[in-house]
Amino acid sequence: KTIDETQKNSYMLILLLFSAGLFFEYICVFQDFDLAVIYVSDALYNRNIYFDTSPQAVRLYQLYNHWLPRVLVYFFILVDLSLALFEEPAVVPLPTWATMLVELLCLLVFTIRLGxxxxxxxxxxxxxxxxxxxxxxxxxxxxxxxxxxxxxTATDCYGVRWSRVLRPLLLVNVTEGRQLRRAFRSIRNALPEIFYVFLLFMFSILTFSLMALKLLGKRGLKTIDGFPYFTNYLEIVFDLYVLVTTANSPDIMMPAYNSHVIFTVFFILYIFINTYIFMSAFLAVVFNNYKKYLKEEVRQLVKSKRHKMVRAFAILQERREEGGEPVVTQANWNQLVRLVQPGISNPHRELLWSVSDDKNQGFIGKLAFVQLADLLNIEVITLKSRPHPLQSLCPAFYLSAPSRLLCRLVEHRAFVIVYDLIILVNAVFIGLDEENPMISNSEWFFLALYLLEILLKLYVFEPRIFFSKHSFWNWFDTIIVISALIATIVNSALKSAGGYTSRQILDIVFILRVLRLIRVVDSIQRFRIIINTLIRIGPAILTFGQLILVVYYIFAMVGMELFKGKVRFYDENSSNPAKAYCGNSLLNESVFAKSNYCKNNFNDVVSSFILLVELTVVNQCSGFATVTHASARIFFVLFHIVVVIIILNIFVSFVLEAFYVEYSVDKGDLQTALEKKIEELELAVAQYVPDNLVNNMETIDNDLGSGQTPTAAKPALMFKIASKRYRTVDAFLQRMFEADLDPEDFAENEDPEAQTNGNFSNPTFSSA
Amino acid sequence: KTIDETQKNSYMLILLLFSAGLFFEYICVFQDFDLAVIYVSDALYNRNIYFDTSPQAVRLYQLYNHWLPRVLVYFFILVDLSLALFEEPAVVPLPTWATMLVELLCLLVFTIRLGxxxxxxxxxxxxxxxxxxxxxxxxxxxxxxxxxxxxxTATDCYGVRWSRVLRPLLLVNVTEGRQLRRAFRSIRNALPEIFYVFLLFMFSILTFSLMALKLLGKRGLKTIDGFPYFTNYLEIVFDLYVLVTTANSPDIMMPAYNSHVIFTVFFILYIFINTYIFMSAFLAVVFNNYKKYLKEEVRQLVKSKRHKMVRAFAILQERREEGGEPVVTQANWNQLVRLVQPGISNPHRELLWSVSDDKNQGFIGKLAFVQLADLLNIEVITLKSRPHPLQSLCPAFYLSAPSRLLCRLVEHRAFVIVYDLIILVNAVFIGLDEENPMISNSEWFFLALYLLEILLKLYVFEPRIFFSKHSFWNWFDTIIVISALIATIVNSALKSAGGYTSRQILDIVFILRVLRLIRVVDSIQRFRIIINTLIRIGPAILTFGQLILVVYYIFAMVGMELFKGKVRFYDENSSNPAKAYCGNSLLNESVFAKSNYCKNNFNDVVSSFILLVELTVVNQCSGFATVTHASARIFFVLFHIVVVIIILNIFVSFVLEAFYVEYSVDKGDLQTALEKKIEELELAVAQYVPDNLVNNMETIDNDLGSGQTPTAAKPALMFKIASKRYRTVDAFLQRMFEADLDPEDFAENEDPEAQTNGNFSNPTFSSA
Incomplete structure (x- = not known):
């Protein structure tokens, strides 16, 4: 064979391979469009699941992310957790086989989900x-x-359902519990530092206790109950630990103080060092660690998000010219966005495209494409002017002079002030005795005033604007007023029918009446800012709610096993002599029984949770050590360490950081470049709209059909960024640490190490 | 006259003026050297007094800054404040004329100082x-x-010394109270933001109270004392306010909880919103504002410092060549530094010069000169090797094999561990009953062990190293052990002499024994870091101590006028029936009297201060409302707002920020460029010193006479930066915010606006 032939063959082969490659690529593009959609929506919702890319696995993955199975899993976790209500010691006792069957069902669901x-x-x-x-x-x-x-139980032996403490851990380990796992990781990462401060803190308590024992133990002092004061070392340690929580201040100091004033120096020094210095140090350590690790986690999150977008880009990319940069065309982009967010309106999509395709080229590069996930995460409200329906129905009447005057009146600032005053007067009336007929009849008057206000506003403002998605206070108002009206009518009907007043309905009426007063807050600008901050950190607080639920549940289960039935509550009308000492003769004449704390017990899961809340606020537990053993205090000290020293400090750290971000944002410091871009464009769009129309806008998020051409709709359209709202908690966290994130981080995505390590690994308990 | 002559005359005139100018300048340089010294030392100690630059005023200013008058002013303020001990209601009653005379003397001193x-x-x-x-x-x-x-009083009328509340304000307004004024300014600046959150918080409490009144008021519930529960609106507001401080939890909830479990929802919601959310919000607002304003103040401080250095430079500057940059020669610089810090050692000064004069030119420019104040603020420890005195006295013995082995043993890690174990065993022995003769005799054994330890260490280490300025723990150890030895001997002597044991001496012995245990902390590296952080924020905590003193003093004065004599304490052995109700029949059967709180009263200034500390920890005040009027609660609520919501939050903010800086510094993030420069140089110096000598160094801060040439001393010298210590609180604050300070701020000093506004204005209450 000649060299020529070999060369020709190899040319042929290359050509064949090339054309096959092209064909394969063609197939892949259409097959992989789904995959690109999944990558983008994973990036959008910050899902970090390393799924198989086979078509079958992709379909399964789409099903896995469907809302129904996810809601079902949470529902069954809730069922599993609430089984504690029906198991021994039960609030509503059910036979063991019934709860066991339900639990088996739950286990089955979790197994299927895991499969x-x-x-x-x-x-x-x-x-x-x-x-x-x-x-x-x-x-x-x-x-x-x-x-x-x-x-x-079948053999009538005593058994303990010890696996119940494991139940809340399902909430942590289920795929959707990402926020919760992150909170747990934050805690675990902060633990070593907390541990050393805690050791020092314990050393301080032990040393102070030893000093107290030597100084006060031999003086023959007595506590208020007549017991010897500060004679047992372990008792002193416990008492001084409780003093840190401020629960037994100043009682623990009084015998020493009564003996001589100089001993207060000891206690003041103790309180200063342990309550103020050490507790602040705990907060400081938790705050620093929390910030440090959260920042690192968010950095990982952003990296993984960008990497997913790069993957989606790799699927959709085309080359415009030979050797040019790969790009994504507008057609592909449009199709992608439509599939990722089916609810997006055409003008909104057009807006996003024009932000991405700055130079109006018809295609975008990698950098602009990667922004898409962030762009979709910015909530954009599309506004469209629309006349009042009455104006359309009966323009002569609606546009007449008296009608216009009414509109002007209602829109005036004085209208708000008048109604604020009415609310204040109403507050006074609510406070007065409602059995006075004048007062109870005045309720009708106020109800009429509130109804009138809503009707007037509906007359002036377009109803669909008034009840738009973002008008929280209008919805609040209307629901409260109408509920109050219904409840008041039902109440009066019952009363006039049989002279009988239902306490429940009356309670509801009262609550609704008081809730109505909250509206005042909305009319003061300064308050609105603070409330908005609080509402905005709400979703993140929910994470802490779950964290608290997990910890409370575990402590409640353990507490119920340890203390159930030790303390009993007797009804007020009960004539049982055991009532005076909570059904346990050990508590006779104790502070616990005398303070009427009998209902603070671990006899069922509801009581346990309420008691744990009380323990979080103030660590009152002397009663339980009395009825069992002094070592029972370990349970309460442990609870204090976990909940107050660790979790509450994480909570405070979060609020501190959130307020810091909110305050900085209010001063315009942290406006992102992305949002500024849209703002510029929004202004460009707004130029078409006359100024006086701005107040008469309507949200039409899903209103515009695809048949309508967006350019034609533009003149009457306006976009508004709900920049302070975040669709996901992650987006909020990302915003919190955005200032510290390297904008050049994107480049690192090509780094193979980052691809295998940082991006698709599920952040788990072991990852830090 | 010809033009020539005119020209000649004018030439002559110019020459004359020029030479006169030169002469005048010559005079000025030597006269103004003092002024330059004052500018630099003002910059060093951050004094911001705009003094006259006339020679007479400068001399007066030097006298004004002398330590003696400053100490005297503080002494007389202390005397003035402590007059409260001797005035009615007095701890130690003195006749009115005596206290009045002392107060007049104080006023005179303050007037002279002001003059x-x-x-x-x-x-x-x-x-x-x-x-x-x-x-x-x-x-x-x-x-x-x-x-x-x-x-x-002369006419036997009742008079109130109302001006006593003004006394602590002298502490704030005296020139030296800069730190305190700054703390007050921080508070005042944060007030508007706190105020709005507080209004919202009060609105929340008022709304919840109204709801509580409507829900619980009509159910006929009774408190534990049998009073009607939640029937009076103002009582509810107060009770719920106290619930926020957690003082009456869970008592306030129990009647409702006993009635029905559903009411706990109300209380849990209340505690969550008001105790957790709002209290965190207060902390967040205070923290943000504190950081913001403190940063601004420190920026002003740095600007003013730099400006003073620029002024000093302007006095000392010379021009090397025509049209060149003005410079300061090494000779002038040396003289200046010697005058500013007379105690500075020659090598230390040489080191600073070599840092400033990087290129070894013999003169420095403005930029390098301005650094001087910061350079002098960095505490540099000069180390010099020196053999053990025993080695000099008796080298044959000290360098013999057994002696060397002993040294190796003492220097070994195991020696520390053995003594830590001894301390732990000692702790157990202290805890045991000291009336057992075996235990009490063991004390002698432990004392001997501790003495042996100190002697061994003195044998191994050079005594002047062992007792050097920075060896806190060696001093601590020695003082404690020797005091314990003396006290134990005295105690035994007393006992064997007359079988009489002095309780006071025994107490001292006990305290010393327990204090000895603290030494364990120093041998654990992790603990040392935390403790060092706490010690380092110590000086700043003193500022908060003054702040608290001012607030407590004012509240104590008002409290004594309002409540003095209303509650009386009777000795335990008193048979007075009034003892059971604290001498006030209104308190009969009250919780206050039953809890034995009688000594918590406002009957003298010491009791008042102790009570105020208790109120800071937990707001227990029901007793005082009972003995006077329900409105007395306003006093306690006000105290809670001022101390707990504002001052304690500022304190926590400070600790948070300080820990953040300390943690960042530990990780090497915030090392300043200046310190790095010296570190580089330190390494250069350290190269001359053999490694094994490093552990045998001695501080010779003031040891080297000026006769010794620094170059000759160098090979055996080593510098060490005590970088974590700050000579002034300001330096520490500056370090805290250094990362945020613009390094180019220096350029702004030439700005005329900055000169008149920012630099020499005394930061006062009106300046922000």
Whole structure:
């Protein structure tokens, strides 16, 4: 064979391979469009699941992310957790077989969900993820516990359902519990530092206790109950620990103070060092660590988001010219956005495109494409002017002079002030005795005034504007007033029918009446800012709510096993002599019984939760040590350390950081470049709209059909950025740390290390 | 006259003027050297007094800054404040004329000091400064009050010494109270933001109270004392306010909870919103404002410091060549530094010069000169190796094999561990009953061990190293052990002499024994870091101590007028029946009397202060409302708002920020460029020193006479930066915000606006 032929063959081969490659690429583009959509929506919602890219796995993955199975999982977790209401010690006792059956059903659902997850992600990834191992272990342990417990109860032995403490851990380890896992990781990362401060704090308490023992133990002082004062070292340690929580101040100091004034120096020094210095140090350590690790996590999140967008870009990219930069065309982009967010309006999409395609080229590069996830996360309200329906129906009347005057009156600032005054007068009337007929009849008058206000506003403003999605206070007002009207009518009807007043309905009426007063807050600008800040950190507070739920549940389960039935509550009308000492003769004449704390017990899950809330506020637990053993205090000290020293400090850290961001944003410091871009464009759009129309806008988020050409609609359209709202908690967190994120981080995405390590790994308990 | 002659005349005139100018300049340089020294030391200690630059005023200003008059002023303020101990209601009663005479003396001292100040600064500046006006008003009001009070007591009328509340304000307005004024300014600047959050908070409390009244008022519930529960609106408001401080939790909730479990929802919601959300919001608002304004103040401080250095430079500057940059020669610089810090060692000064004169030119420019104040603020420890005195005295013995082994043993890590274990065993022995003869005799054994430890260390380490300025723990150890030894001997001597044991001496022995245990903390690295952080923020905490003193003093004075004698304490052995109700029949059967709180009263200034500390921890005040009027609660609520919501939050903010800086510094983030420069140089110096000598160094801060040439001393010298110590609180604050300070700020100093506004204006109450 000649060299020529070989060369020709190889040319042929290359050509063949090339054309095959082109064809394959063609197929892939259409097959992979789904994949691109999934990558973008994962980036949008910050999902971090490393799924298989086979078409079958992708379909399964789409099903996995469907809202229905996710809601179902949460529903069954809720059912599983609320089983505690029906199990021994129960609020509503159910037979054991019934609760066991329901629990088995729950376990089945979790197993199916986990199986589904196993199908979606590669086998090796599945087994490497501690989250999954954790769920499997929990499921197995629960099953074993149920079998043992079933066997024990069948043979009439005493069994403990110890696996109940594992239940809340499902909430942590379920795929959707990302926020909660992050909070737990923050805590775990801060633990070493907290631990050393805690050791020092304990050393300080132990030293002070030793000094108290030597100084006060031998003086023969007595506590108020006549017990010897500061004679037992462990008792002193516990008492001084409780003093840190301020629960027994100043009682613990009084015997020493009564003996001599100089001993107050000891206590004041103790309180200063331990309550103020050490507690501030705990907060400082938690705050610093929280900030540090959260920043790192958010950085990882942003990196992974960008990487997913780069993957989507790789699928959709085309080359305009030979050797040019790969780009995505407007057609592909439009189709992608439509699939990712089916509800998006055409003008909104057009706006996003014009932000991305700054130079109006018809295609965008990688950098502009990667922004898409952030762009979609900015909530844009599309406004369109629309006349009042009455104006359309009866223009002569609606546009007449008296009608116009009425409109002007209602729109005037004085209208708001008058109604604020009415609310204040109403508040006074509510405070007065409602059995006075004058007062109770005045309620009708106020109700009429409030109804009139709503009707007037509906007359002046377009109803669809008035009841738009973002008009929280209008909705609040209307619902409260109408509910109050209904409840008041029902109440009067009942009263006039049989002279009978339902306490429940009356309570509802009262609550509604008082809630009506809250509206005053909205009319003061300064208050609105503070309230908006508080509302905005709301979703993140929900994460802490879950965290608290997990910790409370575990402590409640343990507490119920330890203390159930030790303290009993007797009804006020009960004549049982045990009532005076909460049904436990050990409590006779104790402060616990005398303070009427009998209902603070661990006899069922509801009481336990209420008691744990009380313990969070003030650590009052002397009663439980009395009825069981002094070592029971360990339970309460542990609870204080976990909830007050760790979790509440994380909560305060979060609020501090959130307020800091909100205050900075209010001063215009943290406006992102992205939002500024849209703002510029919004102004450009707004130029078409006459100024006086701005107040007469309507949200038409899903209103414009695709048949309508966006250019034609533009003159009457206006965009408004709800920049302070975030669709996801992650977006809010990202905003919090945006100032510290390297904008050049994007470049690092090509880094192979980052691809394998940072991006698609599920952040789990082991990842930091 | 010809033109020539005119020209000649004018030439002559110019020459004459020029030579006169030169002569004048020559005089000025030597006369103004003092002025330059004052500018630099003002910059060093951050003094901001706009003094007259006439030679006479400069001399007065030097006297004004002398330590003696400053200490005297503080002493007389202390005397003035402590007069409260001797005035009615007194701890140690003195006749009115005696306290009045002392107070007159104090007023005289303050007047003289103010007069001195008036001589130092220009007249118009004096009258523009609210600080001075404030002092004059306080002095006048006090004088008027004393006259009125004297007249009233002379005619046997009842008089109130109302001007006593003004006394602590002297502490704020005295020239040296800069830190305190800054803290007050921080508070005042944060007030508007706090106020709006507070209004919202009060609105929340009022709304919740109204709801509580409507929901619970009509149910006929009873409190534990049998009073009607939640029937009076104002009582509810107060009770719910106290619930925010957690003082009456869960008592306030129990009647409702006992009635029905659903009411806990109300209380839990209340506690969540008001105790957790609002209290965190207060902290967040205070923290943000504190950071913001403190940063601005420190910026002003740095600007003013730089400007003073620029002034000093302007006095000392020379021109090397025609048209060249003005410079300061090494000779002038050396003289200046010697005058500013007379105690500085030659090598240290040489080091600073070599940092400033980077290129070894023999002169420095403006930029390098301005750094001087910061350079002098960095505490540099000069180390010099020196053999052990025993080695010099008896080298054959000290360098023998057994002696060397002993040294190696003592220097070994195990030696520390063995002594830590001894301390732990000692702790157990202290905890045991000391009346057991075995235990009490073991004390001698432990004392011997501790003494042995100190002697061994003195044998191994050079005594002057062991007792060097920075060896806090060695000093601590030695003082504690020797004091314990003396006290134990005295105690035993007393006991064996007459079988009599002095309780006071025994107490001291006990305290010393327990204090000895603290040493354990120092041997654990992690603890040392935390403790060092706490010690480092110590000076700043002193400022808060003064702040608290001012607020407590004012509240104590008002409280004593309102509540003195209303509650009486009877000794335990008293048989007076009034003992059961604290001498006030209104308190019969009240919780206050039953809890034995009688000693918590406002009957003298010491009791008042102790009570105020208790109120800071937990707001227990029901007793005082009972003995006077329900409106007395306003006093306690006001105290809570001022101390807990404002001052404690500022304190926590400070600790948070300080910990943040300390943690960042530990990780090497905030090392300043200046310190790095010296570090580089330190390494250069350290190269001459063999490594094994480093552990045998000695501080010789003032040791090297000026006769010794620094170059000759160098090989055995080493510099160490005590970078974590700050000579002044300002330096620490500056460090805290250094990262945010614009390094180019220096350029702005030439700005005329900055010169008149920012630089020399005394930061006062009106300046922000």
């Amino acid at each position: 589904h997850y196993a199908k979606v992600i590669p086998r090796d990834k599945f087994w490497k993820d501690p989250k999954n191992i954790c769920i499997i272990v929990i499921l197995l342990l629960t099953l074993i516990d149920m079998i043992i417990y079933g066997a024990l | 001195h100040y008036a001589k130092v600064i220009p007249r118009d500046k004096f009258w523009k400064d609210p600080k001075n006006i404030c002092i004059i008003v306080i002095l006048l009001l006090t004088l008027i009050d004393m006259i009125i009070y004297g007249a009233l």
